[in-house]
Amino acid sequence: MLPADPTDVPVLRLTGDVVALARDLCDIPSVSGDEATIADAVEAALRPYEHLEVTRNAHAVVARTVQGRAQRVVVAGHLDTVPIADNLPVRIVGEGIHRELWGRGTVDMKAGVAVQLALAAELVAPSRDITWIFYDNEEVASERNGLGRLVREAPELVQGDFAVLCEPTAAGIEGGCNGTLRVHVRVPGVAAHSARAWIGVNAIHGASEVLRRLADYEPRSIEVEGLVYREGMNAVGIRGGLAGNVIPDECVVTVNFRFAPSRTPEEALEHVLELFDGFEVTVDDLAAGARPGLDAPMAVEFADAVLGLTGGVPAPKYGWTDVARFAELGIPAVNFGPGDPLLAHKDDERCPAYQIEVCHAALLAWLAA
Template sequence: MTRTQPLDLTTDLVTLTRALCDLPSVSGQETALADAVEVALRGYPHLEVLRDGDALVARTHAGRSSRVVVAGHLDTVPVSDNLPTRLVGEGEHAELWGRGTVDMKAGVAVQLALAAELVEPSRDVTWVFYDHEEVEAALNGLGRIARNHPDWLAADFAVLCEPTAAGLEGGCNGTLRVEVRLTGVAAHSARAWTGRNAVHAAGEVLRRLEAYVPADVEVDGLVYREGLNAVLISGGTATNVIPDSCVVTVNYRFAPDKSVEEALAHVRTVLDGFEVVVTDAAAGARPGLDAPLAQDFAAAVLSATGGRPSAKLGWTDVARFSSLGTPAVNFGPGDPTLAHKADERCPVHQISASHAALRAWLTA
């Protein structure tokens, strides 16, 4: 185990969040943070601590009639000259700035503080801290636990502490990534008429995507907004050669009423006549708010925040819990529109509000 700075899980939430953020853990480099979290959790005898790679599980065994999972990921996207963290403002207007403050170490700080404090929660809790969330799905630490140790995740309900501005967001969109592969005939650019330009052929693909009108889809009372967009384009080999190939990468974010197969069929219809090759796909998750524990959680959160449930307009690991048959919701501090940005920042009052709501629910 690498030597790491000890984490004090009993300190105030801002200090704990800063300690988590200031130990960089870009995807693939989570080991030092995972080590620090493991050392801290093993100091509490009411927790059974398990580890798989850089993913950790800490479980209570209080003999309660139900078990819930509260999960969050340890990794971040690359740092953008936005560490170490800094605290700006005072009181209700204070904000914590820096990589990971939103996505999602403020949420992880809430988890750790409660894991240490709640020796006898009203529901048994499985606290999950996992790696590789911000990269391709095959590397995801939660998915690895589900494959290697499905019993570690057995529960009646799950809360994923993704940023929701301390509101309740149900389910998530699915995501589909495809490559539209275009072919042409190479030629010298001085004699372009002897070839066929594959990059020019991408024009029709881009026109269809530009004209596409995304749908708003209501699923179990929540409205999910879809999107179909070109996200990458590549082609050509030299500045004096007519390109004989071009690839347009397209991302479809689809409502959770569709399967991956239905989403792909839709994309093939929009891009009819072009070669479409799937490179990544993950199903979405329905809101899951009809389960009794979900209703209890929603009541606790909404009474504390005064808000109402909304749809998660991105993909999150609630979909993994859904695939395991476990209803799950998103709830955590931080504005999700600031995730991954250079000016990433989280209001301190949202960290406190998330902590208070989860604590109230787990001690009711």
């Protein structure tokens, strides 16, 4: 990879106002697949700090302390966002406790990345060695995920005793995550001229049975290690039709199944195949969930320290996050970051400034103790 022209790299100031840093990060567009500029900015901001070893892998940046501590904590966050919806640059709305950052990435998850960057600069001599990971392509298919690429290409950079994903949790702790399965359900038909429709078979009409099964489906709520995960089965896309005067010979419904971490990926796929028995089903994406793991010693210590400042009790993570990737490596991991996950990916995405400050203070207190 050619080095970026320094004059083209946005400047990120890691010391000072963490809320301003979050705004600056959000104002660098970084839709999945277009993270080069923000990765350049993050790398350039971290390189001057002598207590950090900085490594670049494609559009992922890893910064590590190597101070011989007894334990290593991994703190990770992704740099990419879903597509912009006329919601950049960021606006600041309200004052005081009601101040909010409005715009793409404020929730998912550049406010969390701002907390990471500020702490990476600030924690010169932490109580544990820390690995800060900033990675690309989290919002797309799992085979493109930058953290997954690090696991394959540089596994030594992701090793640790405990991990924190700064995904949005409204400054609470969310344990584990649901798995995700995306499939294409194909409905066949027979093409014909629409003026002679009776000699064809309309595949789009045939898709009504797929949609009926989805409408009748009752998702389960499943308790796993004391946390209740809600599953979901939904159509997220449909395509069919060749021209305005042709009976379509194929219709494909794309279905996303979010499954509790008590199910294996194989069990999740079997469940979907049973639901759509009689149709051709092909897998587009599949990623396992992660059990909460909140009984791990470092997870207990983390929860005691953080919730003592933020309040509340641990909750389940309904979406998929890379805690699942750490779970596969045998590393206990939790989700903890600013922003309401219910606002992730919405056009009116917004994050309270105080949650950014609270998450920064809580992680600082724990990692410096």
